[in-house]
Amino acid sequence: MSHEDWHARWREGRIGFHEGAPNALLVRFLDRLGLAPGGRIFLPLCGKAEDLSWLRAGGFDVAGCDLSRFALDQVFAREGLSPVVTDGAVTRIEAERLTLFEGDFFDLEAPTLGPVDAVFDRAAMVALPDDLRGDYVRHLSRLAGGAPILLVTFDYDPARMEGPPFVVTAAEVEARYGATHDIERLSSEPLAGILAERSGGGREEGWLLTRR
Ligand SMILES: C[S@@+](CC[C@H](N)C(=O)[O-])C[C@H]1O[C@@H](n2cnc3c(N)ncnc32)[C@H](O)[C@@H]1O
Incomplete structure (x- = not known):
């Protein structure tokens, strides 16, 4: 999908990926990320995920990045915040313990993002086609540092189904992260809801990737 395709999805409300509640695997496994109170967590390709709000309400410092200003503005509105906006290669939109970057993830550089203590990747890696996922993992690893x-x-x-979300198998997680990260599969559950219907079955898997 092109950037314009994503913008069109947001404009037209074709956002079946938006859960409208904190992600169950995030809630279940947040403690495994070892975030200290006030620690900073980054959500690449964040959309307007409720995870941003849930993490902020939990006292963490939250950062995210998405192409869609339309989506990011809804997060600040939901939070009742009036952010400060700073234009750059990516636009920085910032208020109390919430910093969202509008622009291409690949244009977001580590000094602009700032320190990161943990990363939550839900519907980000799997949103990208195979030919972008290698660059995505390398760039995310640069941004995450040791997190x-x-x-x-x-x-x-x-x-059975054309992505996104695209298939990312256990073998692909190993191939893309195995040289730099220890990999632990935290969960593997049958897909539910619309994805189960569209794909005719399959699994949702949660992984903890720890930098060596
Ligand atoms: C499948 S949605 C997932 C959103 C969010 N993570 C969630 O769980 O609801 C993928 C998001 O990635 C954004 N996106 C796609 N390509 C991007 C890119 N190159 N840079 C930044 N955001 C991108 C889209 O605008 C969309 O909001």
């Missing part, structure tokens, strides 16, 4: 990553993936028969 652990909680990753959510989907595994299903690609003949």
Whole structure:
């Protein structure tokens, strides 16, 4: 999908990926990220995920990045915040313990993002096609530094459904992260809801990636 395709999805409300509640695997496994109170967590390709609000309410410092200003503005509105906006290669939109970057994830550099203590990747890696996922993992690893990553993936028969979300198998997680991270599979559950229907079955998996 092109950037314009994503913008069109947001404009037209075709956002079936938006959960409208904190992600169950985030809630279940947040403690495994070892975040100290006030620690900073980064959500790449964050959309307007409720996870941003849930983490902020939990006392953490939250950062995210998305192409869609339309989505990011809704997060600040939901939080009742009037952010300060600073233009740059990516636009920095910032208020109390919430910093969202509008622009291409690949244009967000580590000094602009700032320190990161943990990463939550839900519907980010799997939103990108195979030919972008290698660059995505390398760039995310640069941004994350030594921080652990909680990753959510989907595994299903690609003949049954065209992504996004794309299939990311256990073998791919190993191939893309195995040289730099210790990998622990935290959960593997049957897909539910619309994704289960569209894909004819499959699994949602949660991973803890710890930098060696
Ligand atoms: C499948 S949605 C997931 C959103 C969010 N993580 C969630 O769980 O609801 C993928 C998001 O990635 C954003 N996106 C796609 N390509 C991007 C890129 N290159 N840079 C920044 N954001 C991007 C889209 O605008 C969209 O909001």
